Amino acid sequence: MAAVLERNILEAAAHWYVELRCEPDAATRAAHQHWLLSDPLHQQAWERLGRLQGKFEQVSPQLARTTLAGARARRREVLKVLSILLVAGGAGSLAWRSTPMQTLLADQRTGTGERRSLRLDDGSQLQLNTASAVDIRYSAQVRQVNLLDGEILVETARDALSRPFIVHTAQGSVRALGTRFIVRREGERTRVCVLEHAVEVRCADAQVAVRVEAGQQLSFSAAQIGDLQPAPSQADAWTRGMLVANDWRLGDFITELQRYRPGHLGCTEAIGDLRISGAFHLADTDIVLDNLTTTLPVRIRRFSRFWTRVEAA
Known part of the structure; x- marks a missing residue:
């Protein structure tokens, strides 16, 4: 049954292990x-965790203590537990495409809710959104971000050595053509949104390139590139600490x-099709949730600090 235990379920199990x-x-x-009790797969994930408990405490002895103060410290422990669950559980391709240990050892990374701006050696600008991780590899021939x-x-700068600037993911690569663009990992796919100029996209299993112009976006898997679509008008709102929804x-x-x-954070199926528009500050997501109750027929149920559900009022 390991193949059906997706990362989000295993990560939830790791979270509960640390929290408890x-x-x-x-x-x-x-x-x-x-x-x-809400899903049989949750029980399977918890049972897998129980079988591996000894390994967790070998990797991170501080889990045996009750002094893990702060969300960032707990998040680090969750990632350590999750890495063992994925590798020891035999999660197939998921284990190498989403490896928490790689994330922990990345050149640059952000925690949940954190953003970071970087100026690279060539003058290019790189901004990381929430829970993101990159490795930066510059050589005499190429500028690469994994x-x-x-x-x-990414906002690329003109390079004195005329080196190409390429962003790699598990699904393929995005080559900048003098541009400003967003790259986002979405499970087994990568999404690219171009804000200025253009990029060239290649998936890992094919050499055919697709050009994406400013105002366009597409997603691709390792085997296939999706259709071009209009880019959202506020795709970079997160760089300003905002989430902008337009009839979502x-x-x-x-x-x-x-x-x-x-x-x-979950939402019951009964209210999933309600529509919402607006600009929301991400600095305090509890305020965002509470504001939903003033405009929509919903209520917020908080079972704990880390378990919240939006339901019909």
């Missing part, structure tokens, strides 16, 4: 039980908001 070792209160324990996880915005499904909005807060 940090002096949990009754509400947190109840929320964990609710999670276990996007291991998350989302980046509420379910899609909650999925996107989840990227910016630790733990689990």
Whole structure:
């Protein structure tokens, strides 16, 4: 059954393991039980974790303590647990395409809800969105950024050596053609959105290149490049700490908001098709959630600090 235990389920199990070792209160324990009973796959993930518990404490002895203060410290421990779950659980291609240990050892990375701006050696600008990780590899022949996880915005500078600038993901590569663009990992696909000039996209298993112009976007897997589509007008809003929705499904909005807060954020199926528009500050996602109740027929149920669900009012 390992093949059906996707990363999000294993990551949730890793989160609960860390949270339950940090002096949990009754509400947190109840929320964990609710999670276990809500899906048979959750129980399978928890059983796998139990079989590997000894390995976790060898890799990270501090898990045996109850002093893991701060969301960032806990997130680091979650990633360590998740890396063992993926590798020891035999999660196939998922284990190498989404390796938490690679993320931990990346040249640059951000935690959940964190953003970072970098100036590269050639003057190019690189911005990392929430929960993102990159390796930066410059040589005399090429400028390369390997996007291991998350989302980046690239603004290339003119290079004195005329080296190409290429962003690699597990699914393929994006070559800049004097441009400003966004690259985002989405599970087994990569999405590219061009803000200025153009890029050239190649998937890993084919050499055919597709040119993407300013105002266009597409997604691609390792084997296939999708159709060109219009780019969202506020695709780079996250660089300003904003999430902009234009007549989105509420379910899609909650999925996107989840990227910016630790733990689990879900939405019941009954309200998933409600529509939402607006510009939302990402600095405090609890305020964003509370504001939903003033404009939509929903309520927010918080089972613990890290387990929240939006339901019909």
